[in-house]
Amino acid sequence: MDVQGYVKRMKILGKKFDIFLEHVLDEHNARREIEKEKWVPKDMVDVLLQLADDPNNEVKLERIGVKAFTQDLLAGGTESGTTTVEWAISELIRRPDIIAKAREEMDHVIGKERWVQEKDIQNLPYVCAIVKETLRLHPVTPFLAPHLAREQVKIKGYDIPKGSVVLNIDVKGQDFELLPFGSGRRMCPGYNLGLKIIETSLANLLHGFAWKLPNNMKPQDLDMDEVYGLSTPKKVSLSVCAEPRLCHHIYHI
Structure with a gap:
């Protein structure tokens, strides 16, 4: 695909996503209008809309800002x-003993008649430890997204020209041993959602399937190189074979 075709597709995708976000905001505003005085925020979009209506905010959060945060x-x-789930499976295939311990925990807590639910995660400390170790070995966002200086400023004796690319680091009072999503005011806004997705997805992949490499490939031959950028995905995508390991009826929708 040429550059112009790629740009055209991205513009179409961006327009469709903007329509989706408009629909999300309209739904939330409609619920606020129906419930009126009884309305209370139920999710992050509700909180953002509430902030946007606050006349005391120093910086006005307009509708476009709510969409951007969402x-x-x-x-x-x-x-x-x-990205993190892919790294976790890649590391675990090289350590079948850890997979066995994780499955032992899930078989005891969950059983073999159902999938893992989000509410189960608090009872799966070994699986949570696997997630933390994966994030330690392969932090998905080792550096936060760069920002642009809107005006010339002086910080601790250093002149920062207008238009300079700035990397924001704010780890005051935080644990330096594990900061996979950044920290402070500039931490990843999707941290809580991302962690829930990782824990629940990985738990179900380990609980529901037996994993092996294709074509008699050995675990030590697995490519573990990464691509550095705003995130750190695998350089070569993971290719594995999955076999069901639970009762057959739970795989039918």
Whole structure:
């Protein structure tokens, strides 16, 4: 595909996503109008809309800003989640003993008659430990997204020209041992969503399937190189074979 075709497709995709976000905001505003005085925020979009209506805010959060924050939550939470799950499976295939311990925990807590639900995660400490170790070994966003200086400023004796690309680092009072989503005011807004996606997805993949490499490939031959950028996905996508390991009826929708 040439550059012009790629740009055209991205513009079409962006327009469709904007229509989706408009629909989301309209739905939330409609519920606020129906419930009126009884309305209370139920999710992050509700909170953002509530902030947008606050006349005391120093910086006005307009509708376009609410859409931008919502987009960050969706994109940040889902992309980081899928990347981390892929890293987790890649690491675990090289350590079948850890997979066995995780499955022992889930078989005891969940059984073999159902899938893992979000409410089960608090009772699966070993699976949560696997997620933390994966994030330690392969932090999905080692650096936060760069920002642009809107005006010339002086910070601690350094002149920052207008238009400079700035990397925001704010880890005051935080644990330096594990900061996979950044920290402070500039941390990834999709952190909570991303963590829930990672924990639940990985738990179900380990609980529901037995994993093996194709074509008699050995675990030590698995490519573990990464691509560095705003996120750190695998350089070579993981290719694995899955076999059901639970009762057959739970795989039917």
